[in-house]
Amino acid sequence: MKSWFKSNKGKLLPFVAVFLLAGALITYYLYTSPFQGTGLTGSQGNQASSSTLSTSRNITVEQDNPFDHKKNLNEVHVVNYIHWMSHQKVKAESKWTHYKMTPERIDWLLEKVQEADYKHEEVYVEILTKWQKGDFSTADIDHNRVWSLLNGTVGKATGVMTEEEEKDYLKNPNIKFK
DSSP states (O other), rough: OOHHHHHHHHHHHHHHHHHHHHHHHHHHHHHHHHHTTTTTBBBTBBBBGGGGGGOOOOOEEEEEEEEEEEOOOOOHHHHHHHHHHHHHEEESSSSOOOOOHHHHHHHHHHHHHHHSSTTTTTHHHHHHEEEEEEEEEEHHHHHHHHHTTTOOOSSSSSEEOOOHHHHHHHHHHTTTBB
């Protein structure tokens, strides 16, 4: 048996390395998935996948309506849209992705949430209704509520930006306010 391992070691090592690497990647994904244990499902009952969450840092999406898409709006879309809009209002050490918060986007998203049936619908309606009225005094708490639904571990909001800080952030989303 020892002689077989000696003679085939060069062939066997790459297979073992690939097997260990694949196991490590699968383990990493399972333990870092932003939707692990959240129970977030789409309006059609589709299980959310981590591919929905952008991992690019500091992307600013400036479209007329970033929420206008042909697919059904699932719960992962809703929680991400609220989360990414809140970045405009909150102080946090790290922020990924940003949707500019506008009254039209808030109204549109609130309407879609009220039309569907989501596991955390009450949270979304409460936050969006408050924002619709122009009340952002608890935007950090709102951010952290949806951030926790995504099992957030990095980028917890630590406060609400001043109007001046918000203007600076909109000019440069890479700026940090702790």
